[in-house]
Amino acid sequence: MVGFTAILLVIAKAIYKIVKFALNILAHIFVYFGLWIPGIYLLICGILILTGGLDPKVINTNSIIFYIGLAITLLGSLIITVRHLIIQPIHQVLESERAKRELWERKEKEKRQKLYEKNPIKYFKKYEGGMPHKSHPYYDPNIDRKGFVPPKVYRSKNNPTIIIHEYETHFKVFQEYPNGDFQMIDVKNKPENFKEVKKHGWRFKK
Secondary structure, eight states: OHHHHHHHHHHHHHHHHHHHHHHHHHHHHHHHTTTHHHHHHHHHHHHHHHTTSOOTTSOSHHHHHHHHHHHHHHHHHHHHHHIIIIIHHHHHHHHHHHHHHHHHHHHHHHHHHHHHHHOHHHHIIIIISSSOOTTSTTOOTTTTSTTOOOOEEEEOSSOTTEEEEEOSSEEEEEEEOTTSOEEEEEEEEOOTTOOOGGGOGGGGOO
16 A cells, blocks of 8 residues: 555656646746737636626727737737847847957957067068058057067057057147047156056056
């Protein structure tokens, strides 16, 4: 008898798990495809039909409102379905591609900066097609001299059109214009207690 009861308990638990799993899947389907909207609407209308407040078979004001409401809820369900099946996957693909592109651009920028700091002449020959013009923000009159230490080059956080050259003792500040031209607009001495300018972009707010 005890063994039979144990078998029944095992079967009951198995049935419970199967029903729970099926209901969980059904709930996800209802949410994913927006079927809960017409579902709730039909549930309310079903109560009205049972209580005699609505008869869809008879063409009157109430039945017309019922069919219009049903069409609206089905349209809402369709919109949610399109959003989940088409719009979201496309958006995810675009976001992934944009993230990959931004990562590549960041790595490329770091690679160029490292080459510039290590060998500025090689940098200009590889990426700029030759030595820069005096108006170029990467130009430096001492670039050909032995022992020349290239500056760190970055943009102001507050104003990306401001390009900063950080030397050992001073800064050179350049303005970039929409047409691609550059102009040096300021030279600042480097404070003795200076910390990374990237943490203090306000120093170069223009």
